Amino acid sequence: MRGYTSDKDAVLKRLRRVEGQVRGLQRMVEDDEYCIDVLTQIAAATKALQAVSLGLLDEHLKHCVADALTRGGENADAKVREASEAIARLVRS
Amino acid sequence: MRGYTSDKDAVLKRLRRVEGQVRGLQRMVEDDEYCIDVLTQIAAATKALQAVSLGLLDEHLKHCVADALTRGGENADAKVREASEAIARLVRS
Amino acid sequence: MRGYTSDKDAVLKRLRRVEGQVRGLQRMVEDDEYCIDVLTQIAAATKALQAVSLGLLDEHLKHCVADALTRGGENADAKVREASEAIARLVRS
Amino acid sequence: MRGYTSDKDAVLKRLRRVEGQVRGLQRMVEDDEYCIDVLTQIAAATKALQAVSLGLLDEHLKHCVADALTRGGENADAKVREASEAIARLVRS
Numbered sequence: 001m002r003g004y005t006s007d008k009d010a011v012l013k014r015l016r017r018v019e020g021q022v023r024g025l026q027r028m029v030e031d032d033e034y035c036i037d038v039l040t041q042i043a044a045a046t047k048a049l050q051a052v053s054l055g056l057l058d059e060h061l062k063h064c065v066a067d068a069l070t071r072g073g074e075n076a077d078a079k080v081r082e083a084s085e086a087i088a089r090l091v092r093s
Numbered sequence: 094m095r096g097y098t099s100d101k102d103a104v105l106k107r108l109r110r111v112e113g114q115v116r117g118l119q120r121m122v123e124d125d126e127y128c129i130d131v132l133t134q135i136a137a138a139t140k141a142l143q144a145v146s147l148g149l150l151d152e153h154l155k156h157c158v159a160d161a162l163t164r165g166g167e168n169a170d171a172k173v174r175e176a177s178e179a180i181a182r183l184v185r186s
Numbered sequence: 187m188r189g190y191t192s193d194k195d196a197v198l199k200r201l202r203r204v205e206g207q208v209r210g211l212q213r214m215v216e217d218d219e220y221c222i223d224v225l226t227q228i229a230a231a232t233k234a235l236q237a238v239s240l241g242l243l244d245e246h247l248k249h250c251v252a253d254a255l256t257r258g259g260e261n262a263d264a265k266v267r268e269a270s271e272a273i274a275r276l277v278r279s
Numbered sequence: 280m281r282g283y284t285s286d287k288d289a290v291l292k293r294l295r296r297v298e299g300q301v302r303g304l305q306r307m308v309e310d311d312e313y314c315i316d317v318l319t320q321i322a323a324a325t326k327a328l329q330a331v332s333l334g335l336l337d338e339h340l341k342h343c344v345a346d347a348l349t350r351g352g353e354n355a356d357a358k359v360r361e362a363s364e365a366i367a368r369l370v371r372s
Contacts, residue, residue, distance in 0.1 A: 043186040093136040177244040229372040
């Protein structure tokens with residue numbers, strides 16, 4: 001999260017909202033709410049987590065990867081490979 | 094969640110674990126952990142939420158949709174349509 | 187695809203359109219078109235394939251699964267399990 | 280696809296294979312093959328398209344984005360933003 005400090009509060013706020021959504025899901029299940037409504041809420045929480053990921057990845061490209069590429073050398077290749085692998089995990093999750 | 098009572102505890106347990114993962118994510122961000130590691134953990138939490146969805150959907154087909162289809166009539170069609178829409182939201186989330 | 191005969195033409199038409207999109211992608215690559223534009227077109231083809239899946243699954247629930255559930259017995263459970271597994275593959279693809 | 284020339288043949292080969300998969304899907308539908316089997320094959324074609332996307336994106340980061348970042352300036356920011364948007368489309372497709 002180095003270099004992310006400017007956005008740290010925004011990321012934390014989003015994650016706290018996701019935590020609230022997951023707690024809301026538990027209440028829905030405890031109250032025997034209708035399955036389809038629970039599924040709709042899970043889709044919303046999943047999308048919120050995905051939005052956090054995409055935001056972090058954007059920052060990561062802008063800062064960590066950009067820094068490594070500007071400096072060049074082996075580390076630059078490693079950073080790009082690492083970012084590509086993270087994108088692949090994101091796409092497949 | 095009607096008809097899900099048998100699995101209610103299992104679903105709640107899984108959702109509490111996801112809540113723990115999301116709290117863990119907040120700690121990682123607060124501690125300025127490396128962005129790629131945060132992304133890996135978000136992918137894990139997303140997969141866990143997806144597994145809850147798939148479990149709920151399976152139960153929903155087995156119980157609600159099956160009941161409606163056994164009884165037949167207009168409600169059966171409506172239940173299948175509703176399930177298909179939930180699947181579409183799941184696939185696109 | 188039994189029971190799908192009514193929609194067969196529509197499904198085939200959609201698949202032929204996807205085939206055209208994939209051939210268009212080959213031309214884009216041959217013509218050295220800009221990578222980001224190629225990615226946008228791949229996303230469109232992927233969405234088109236997904237729409238075919240969701241349509242087929244909806245039909246499958248309405249016909250095959252509904253028939254099995256109406257008849258009841260072991261086969262009904264097997265059909266629901268099979269559908270749930272197909273949904274899981276769809277969500278994870 | 281500039282800068283991708285080295286991989287062009289590999290990308291084209293993969294896309295031709297996807298085209299073959301989509302044609303195979305049409306035959307399956309024409310032959311009234313079982314819906315679940317068609318869904319399994321669509322999932323395979325979708326994964327193949329996704330793999331092409333991830334490969335192109337990796338190359339794009341390594342070449343186009345890396346070049347822009349090494350040169351710096353406004354174009355570097357634009358390239359990163361464009362890549363992030365392509366990743367978002369990929370994740371949501």
